[in-house]
Amino acid sequence: MSPERRNELLADRAIWGLESxxxxxxxxxxxxxxxxxxxxxxxxxxxxxxxxxxxxxxxHLLEKLEADAQAQFDLGSGHGSDSSEPTPSSPPDNxxxxxxxxxxxxxxxxxxxxWLGWDRLRPATSNKELRTQLLATHGATVExxxxxxxxxxxxxxxxxxxxxxxxxxxxxxxxxxxxxxxxEKFQYQLWIFDGKRDLxxxxxxxxxxxxxxxxxxxxxxxPKIRVHDGVAFAVTIEAPGxxxxxxxxxxxxxxxx
Amino acid sequence: xxxxxxxDVAASEPGAIDKCLRAYSGPVWTLARRFSGSxxxxxxxxxxxxxxLWKSASRYDPEAGSEITFVMTIARxxxxxRTRRAGxxxxxxxxxxxxxxxxxxxxxxxxxxxxxxxxxxxxxxLRPEQRExxxxxxxxxxxxxxxxxRTGMPLGTVKSHARRGLMRxxxxxxxSDKSSEDSA
Numbered sequence: 001m002s003p004e005r006r007n008e009l010l011a012d013r014a015i016w017g018l019e020s021x022x023x024x025x026x027x028x029x030x031x032x033x034x035x036x037x038x039x040x041x042x043x044x045x046x047x048x049x050x051x052x053x054x055x056x057x058x059x060h061l062l063e064k065l066e067a068d069a070q071a072q073f074d075l076g077s078g079h080g081s082d083s084s085e086p087t088p089s090s091p092p093d094n095x096x097x098x099x100x101x102x103x104x105x106x107x108x109x110x111x112x113x114x115w116l117g118w119d120r121l122r123p124a125t126s127n128k129e130l131r132t133q134l135l136a137t138h139g140a141t142v143e144x145x146x147x148x149x150x151x152x153x154x155x156x157x158x159x160x161x162x163x164x165x166x167x168x169x170x171x172x173x174x175x176x177x178x179x180x181x182x183x184e185k186f187q188y189q190l191w192i193f194d195g196k197r198d199l200x201x202x203x204x205x206x207x208x209x210x211x212x213x214x215x216x217x218x219x220x221x222x223p224k225i226r227v228h229d230g231v232a233f234a235v236t237i238e239a240p241g242x243x244x245x246x247x248x249x250x251x252x253x254x255x256x257x
Numbered sequence: 258x259x260x261x262x263x264x265d266v267a268a269s270e271p272g273a274i275d276k277c278l279r280a281y282s283g284p285v286w287t288l289a290r291r292f293s294g295s296x297x298x299x300x301x302x303x304x305x306x307x308x309x310l311w312k313s314a315s316r317y318d319p320e321a322g323s324e325i326t327f328v329m330t331i332a333r334x335x336x337x338x339r340t341r342r343a344g345x346x347x348x349x350x351x352x353x354x355x356x357x358x359x360x361x362x363x364x365x366x367x368x369x370x371x372x373x374x375x376x377x378x379x380x381x382x383l384r385p386e387q388r389e390x391x392x393x394x395x396x397x398x399x400x401x402x403x404x405x406x407r408t409g410m411p412l413g414t415v416k417s418h419a420r421r422g423l424m425r426x427x428x429x430x431x432x433s434d435k436s437s438e439d440s441a
Contacts, residue, residue: 011420015394016401017337035330040427042329045395047376049287057286061300062278065307069266069274072311140334143342 010034014041020166020229023141127218131163131172138165143230143256147175150251154179154237156213158253164192164221164230171221171230173208178252180213181237189238190221191246193256195229202234203227207242232256263324267315277314281325282307285332292336292398302339306332333395340398379429387422390415 009026012018014037018026057065135142142165149155157177164171173190181187190205197203206222234257237250259265262280265273285306286299293299309331317327380388393399393407401419405412 007424008416008420011423012416014333015391015419015423017341036427037423038330038334039326040423040430041395042333043326043376043430044380044391044423044426045288045333046284046325046329047380048392048396049284053287054283055287055290057282057303058300061286061303062282064300064304065278065282066274068304068308069278069311072308073269140338 007037010037014038020141023167127172127220130170130220131174131218134165134168134170134172135163138168138170141165141167143171145233145255147173147253147255148257150234150253152237152250152252154250155252160216162221162233162255164227164233166227166230169223169226173219173221173233173235175210175217175219175253176215177213178210178217178235180210183209183240185240186237187240187242188235188252189242189246190219191234191236192221192223192227192230193232193234194227195231197228199232204242204244205233207238259319261317261319261324263310263314263317263327264319266311267317277310278307281310281328284325284329288329288332288396288398289336291396292340298339302336305339306335309335336398376426376430379426382429383422383425384418386410387418387425390418391422394419 006026006029009018009022012022013026135144142163144161144163146161147158149158156179159176160174160178162171162173178188187207187209189207191202192205193199193202204224206224208219210217233255234248234251235253236246236248237252238246259268259270262273262277266277282303286303289299289302289306290296293302310328313331317324380391383391389408390404390410393404394401399407401412401415404410404419405415408415410418
């Protein structure tokens with residue numbers, strides 16, 4: 001990649017964010033953690049914000065923020081610091097960045113620690129761990145949407161969410177309250193709506209079962225073809241083994257629709 | 258107690274959280290309102306930003322840069338992520354009339370103004386179209402397509418102006434910092 005293209009991508013990321021393909025392109029170079037453009041963008045945004053345009057957040061939001069902080073400090077080790085996390089294996093090279101960019105490197109380490117957490121370093125075994133790992137390692141590109149109950153009268157009282165990452169082609173569905181199924185009578189099937197494809201033809205995301213309604217169930221998404229831009233998700237009740245095209249008679253949950 | 262709000266937060270100093278919220282919740286909230294399609298989305302975004310901040314506070318290095326830029330870098334990254342995930346851009350029509358910030362917070366803003374003096378000087382040297390495109394993108398939260406629609410510029414021109422403007426600011430900040438290091 002040419003230095004010009006690298007700078008274009010870093011500038012675009014700082015100003016507007018990147019498409020999945022651009023993120024992949026940037027990830028092919030070794031210094032995609034360079035936040036100097038992000039810092040310049042933040043500084044420029046502050047400079048352009050007129051003092052008279054600064055708004056006071058609503059009181060109830062401030063209360064939530066205080067409560068979040070309290071929970072963070074009560075539950076976390078080190079009273080809100082992330083010092084329990086191991087030091088990144090490659091210390092930031094401050095010498096390669098001139099002065100004001102110094103903490104940009106530190107900020108890169110922060111983002112790495114937030115998004116590339118130490119869980120990445122050890123093998124995950126359960127879907128719950130894998131889901132956590134995906135959020136930690138691909139937080140910048142993961143789509144996370146809450147389930148909404150669908151129109152089917154067989155939906156039960158479903159809750160939970162779906163996480164999906166176009167870059168990693170990996171995702172997980174979390175359910176509570178979706179009725180237990182007998183796999184010999186029917187199965188649940190996920191449909192993924194790809195923003196880069198005809199939305200009338202969602203991608204088959206795989207079939208799955210719910211063993212217990214009241215227990216949290218995390219299911220790994222198994223798309224049959226590549227999903228370029230997963231924008232919405234739906235789960236239907238289908239015949240055992242699933243179908244190629246759903247008649248959508250029993251939509252039990254949706255997300256992003 | 259240190260001179261850094263963030264380090265005080267990380268050290269669980271009494272009153273540090275309140276001080277941090279008074280200093281930075283206004284700018285973060287203002288930016289979040291502009292990037293978000295609704296007030297509810299903006300509230301969720303601000304909560305996510307501050308959760309990131311609580312986790313990251315101990316990593317702030319006062320000698321390396323200002324707190325407000327540190328905070329806003331984290332905030333902007335989170336807001337951009339949210340906007341792209343949601344697959345939609347802000348609806349400015351949904352914003353209510355802003356309330357002016359409280360006087361105590363305004364005092365903090367004076368410090369912020371001082372912090373960004375260098376950036377303002379750098380921006381004065383940008384071409385008008387570069388300033389316009391960057392302002393619409395960075396402060397109003399418009400996508401490059403929206404900037405192109407509103408200005409009538411071709412999409413490629415919008416990207417070019419924004420990139421060159423940002424690269425110039427970055428270069429000027431770099432130069433300014435080198436000068437201060439040399440004179441130290």
